[in-house]
Amino acid sequence: MIISIASGKGGTGKTTIATNLAVSLGNGAQILDCDVEEPNAHLFLNPLLDKTEAITIPVPEIDKDKCNLCGKCADICQFKAIVVIAKTVLTFHELCHSCGGCMAVCPENAITEVGRELGTLQIGHRDNLKFADGKLKVGEAMAPPLIKKVRTCADPKRITIIDAPPGTSCPVITAMADTDFVLLVTEPTPFGLHDLKLAVGAVKMLGIPAGLVINRSDMGDDKVYEYAESVDLPILMEIPFDRKIAEAYSRGELLVDVMPEFKESFIKLYKRIAQIANA
Amino acid sequence: MDELIVISGKGGTGKTSLLAAFASFAKNKVLCDADVDAADLHLIMSPAVREQHDFQSGRSAVINTDKCTECGLCRDLCRFESISETYEVDPIACEGCGVCVYFCPEKAIDFPINTCGQWFKSDTRFGPMVHARLGIAEENSGKLVSLVRKEARDLATQKGLDLLITDGPPGVGCPVIASIGGASAVLIVTEPTVSGKHDMQRVVQLANFFKVPAMVCVNKFDLNLDVTRDIENFSKLNGLKVVGRIPFDPVFTKAMVNGHTVIEYDDSSQLAKKIKEIWKRVLLNLKSAS
Numbered sequence: 001m002i003i004s005i006a007s008g009k010g011g012t013g014k015t016t017i018a019t020n021l022a023v024s025l026g027n028g029a030q031i032l033d034c035d036v037e038e039p040n041a042h043l044f045l046n047p048l049l050d051k052t053e054a055i056t057i058p059v060p061e062i063d064k065d066k067c068n069l070c071g072k073c074a075d076i077c078q079f080k081a082i083v084v085i086a087k088t089v090l091t092f093h094e095l096c097h098s099c100g101g102c103m104a105v106c107p108e109n110a111i112t113e114v115g116r117e118l119g120t121l122q123i124g125h126r127d128n129l130k131f132a133d134g135k136l137k138v139g140e141a142m143a144p145p146l147i148k149k150v151r152t153c154a155d156p157k158r159i160t161i162i163d164a165p166p167g168t169s170c171p172v173i174t175a176m177a178d179t180d181f182v183l184l185v186t187e188p189t190p191f192g193l194h195d196l197k198l199a200v201g202a203v204k205m206l207g208i209p210a211g212l213v214i215n216r217s218d219m220g221d222d223k224v225y226e227y228a229e230s231v232d233l234p235i236l237m238e239i240p241f242d243r244k245i246a247e248a249y250s251r252g253e254l255l256v257d258v259m260p261e262f263k264e265s266f267i268k269l270y271k272r273i274a275q276i277a278n279a
Numbered sequence: 280m281d282e283l284i285v286i287s288g289k290g291g292t293g294k295t296s297l298l299a300a301f302a303s304f305a306k307n308k309v310l311c312d313a314d315v316d317a318a319d320l321h322l323i324m325s326p327a328v329r330e331q332h333d334f335q336s337g338r339s340a341v342i343n344t345d346k347c348t349e350c351g352l353c354r355d356l357c358r359f360e361s362i363s364e365t366y367e368v369d370p371i372a373c374e375g376c377g378v379c380v381y382f383c384p385e386k387a388i389d390f391p392i393n394t395c396g397q398w399f400k401s402d403t404r405f406g407p408m409v410h411a412r413l414g415i416a417e418e419n420s421g422k423l424v425s426l427v428r429k430e431a432r433d434l435a436t437q438k439g440l441d442l443l444i445t446d447g448p449p450g451v452g453c454p455v456i457a458s459i460g461g462a463s464a465v466l467i468v469t470e471p472t473v474s475g476k477h478d479m480q481r482v483v484q485l486a487n488f489f490k491v492p493a494m495v496c497v498n499k500f501d502l503n504l505d506v507t508r509d510i511e512n513f514s515k516l517n518g519l520k521v522v523g524r525i526p527f528d529p530v531f532t533k534a535m536v537n538g539h540t541v542i543e544y545d546d547s548s549q550l551a552k553k554i555k556e557i558w559k560r561v562l563l564n565l566k567s568a569s
Contacts, residue, residue: 008317010290010449015474037450038288038481040474078338078377099376100358138484141421141453166290166449167316173371173416190535191295195317201415205371219532243502246527250503252473 002160003273004034004179006203008195010166012185013215013239018163019044020255022129024266030158033133034175035165036119036146043252047124047131055134056115057145059093060102066110073102073111094141118146123153130155144174151175159270168198176202181277182210183236188220193227200231209276211236213269234276237269280435281463281565282428282443284313284491288478290449292470293498296531296541297554298446299323302405303542304558308442310403311431312410313424313458315396320446323538326401326408334396334411334426336419337375340368346387353379353388371416395419398427400434407434421457424448428458451485459485463569464492466522466561470499471506479510483517492568493519496557500524520564523557526550 005018015033019041022031033041060073060082071084081095082102093116103111119136132153134146143165151174154160164175176182182203186196196212203210212228217238228235239245248258256263285298299320302310312320340361342353347366354362357379361372380388395418398411409431413420431443447458447465459465465486469479479495486493495514500507511521534544542551 009319010287010317012291035450037452037455038474038478040289040477043473043477076377076381078375097374097376098358099374099378100356101376101378101381104356104378105381136452138451138481139456139488141456143452167420168415169316169413169420169454170416170418171452177371189532190322190538191319194319194322198317198415205416219529221536246499246502250470250472250475250506 001181001274001277002154002162002179003181003183004162004164004176005183005185006164006172006176006199007166007185008168008199009186009192012187012192013213014185015040015044015163016249016255017183017185017213018161020262021266021270022161023254024256024263025159025270027128028158029161030130030155031161031163032150032153033163034147034150035163036134036136036143036150037165039133039135041163042131042133044254045126045129045131047126049122049124051123053121054117055119055121055146055149056117057098057142058100058113059096059098059116060091060111061114062089062091063110063112066108068108070107072105072107076101076105098145118142121149130158143171147171147174168202173202173206176208177206179208181273182208183213183273184210185213185215186224187216188214188222188224192220193224196224197227200233211273211276213237213239215239216241236272237265280432280441280443281569282432282445283561283565284445284447284459284462284465285468286447286455286459286465286482287449287468288451288482289469289475292468292475293531294468295319295446296535297468297496297498297525298444299540300542300554301444301558301561303540304555305442305444307440308406308444309431309435309440310405310408311427311443311445312408313427313445313454314448315411315413315423315427316420316448316454318410318412321410323535323540324403324405324408325538326399326403326410328399328401330400332398333394334398334423335392335394336422337393337395338377338390339370339373339375339393340377340379341389341391342366342368343387343389346385348385350384352382352384356382393417396423398423398430400430406440407438409434421453424454424457451481455482455485456489459491460489462491464494464565466494466496468496468498469510471497471503471510473506476506476510480513483519494522494561494564495519496522496525498525499527501526522560522564523553525553525557
């Protein structure tokens with residue numbers, strides 16, 4: 001079972017839900033932090049790292065001796081990552097989407113692929129909880145291939161919790177696609193509601209069952225509740241605002257460590273998710 | 280012309296609410312929402328849309344089943360696993376690289392341009408605003424960000440305004456890179472939490488990478504004074520201007536629910552005075568940066 005945690009709006013509590021859910025499930029669970037632009041789960045879990053790996057994507061390298069400057073590579077490239085100017089071929093690796101088109105089209109076999117580093121994959125554990133995250137290099141724009149790489153760490157024997165990035169564009173879709181359940185986390189404010197609607201649109205497009213957690217449930221208005229009812233989005237958990245929770249979070253402490261009574265709520269949350277996902 | 284981009288690294292630190300409050304004080308400006316992926320500024324600004332345009336970018340493969348002989352070449356060549364066994368293209372998985380289109384021996388694959396969203400020129404009670412809506416699950420957010428920034432700049436020139444205030448996206452990836460390149464300065468709004476600090480440090484690296492001067496403001500500073508001091512010390516050590524602290528205050532949520540900036544909600548509050556001081560410092564730094 002793979003559960004992705006998403007939100008639309010940032011800062012609603014995705015990482016809090018993902019880390020506490022994973023820790024509450026304990027044995028047999030796994031967390032994959034796919035918010036590769038700003039991975040935060042490690043700050044709360046302090047995992048022991050077993051492996052750190054540089055992640056690369058293939059980009060073209062031109063053998064100038066073989067190249068006859070025909071320009072077919074530049075014609076096929078949709079991303080302006082390869083151009084022929086006068087008597088040289090220039091490559092712009094940061095624009096390359098690794099489609100392999102230039103290599104396939106080159107009549108002289110003058111193009112090979114080399115690796116370009118996007119960031120790092122870290123694999124570790126905290127007691128019996130397995131952990132993996134990706135960290136995009138600062139200045140790097142290409143998040144989805146790194147997210148895909150983090151997802152390859154999913155262990156089918158475990159309950160896998162994915163911490164997704166905010167938003168609704170390609171990085172989030174990459175993190176949520178082909179998961180068994182999307183747990184949306186929102187706050188009952190106009191911003192929270194607006195971005196939740198976008199996230200629900202993305203979940204519907206992917207055709208994945210979903211449920212909702214309302215965080216800081218007493219700070220805002222009732223419109224999120226009305227909306228959830230109108231689109232049959234089940235509310236699976238509510239967490240009222242508590243300064244104690246906010247302060248513990250600020251120190252990097254897990255909610256279930258500070259207020260152990262929450263552990264039961266997270267186990268219940270998982271049971272309801274399993275019920276819906278298996279229905 | 281000065282261009283201020285408000286970013287944060289971590290989401291939910293109060294970027295948009297603070298920017299909206301600045302809009303109450305700033306003069307002769309154009310507002311711009313570059314968080315095209317989850318744009319929220321319009322919820323406070325209630326813009327009256329004057330112009331609406333489609334945003335077209337990238338292409339997607341579409342297989343014409345009448346011409347397709349199911350030879351399988353496209354499936355072999357596609358590195359994004361976007362062509363199914365029944366020769367249908369998954370538009371979400373399709374990267375728009377066109378390799379299948381080029382090599383199809385039957386010329387059975389069309390390659391139409393995508394309409395990925397809309398962008399708008401609007402009027403608000405605080406002046407003109409340029410904003411956008413990226414379609415759900417769409418790509419090319421960076422290009423849409425560049426477009427709204429350019430349109431905001433053109434609109435300011437046309438109206439003789441000399442300040443752009445732009446709401447940036449969270450993170451450090453593609454849309455953030457497109458938001459800050461060439462800006463006069465960025466204001467990083469963070470919060471005193473381990474994740475707020477971690478994420479702001481990465482966004483500081485990004486600003487340095489693109490050589491954009493950065494300022495820092497700690498929102499909800501009283502949630503953790505130790506981390507607040509850590510962030511401020513880190514900022515000073517790295518040559519960033521610290522423009523002030525804002526206390527945790529539920530008024531931000533109350534004002535948002537009412538569709539108001541916190542200044543409109545209560546312009547005589549301590550909070551309003553605090554934000555006014557911060558805005559003055561931001562403006563001063565912005566002028567000296569440009």
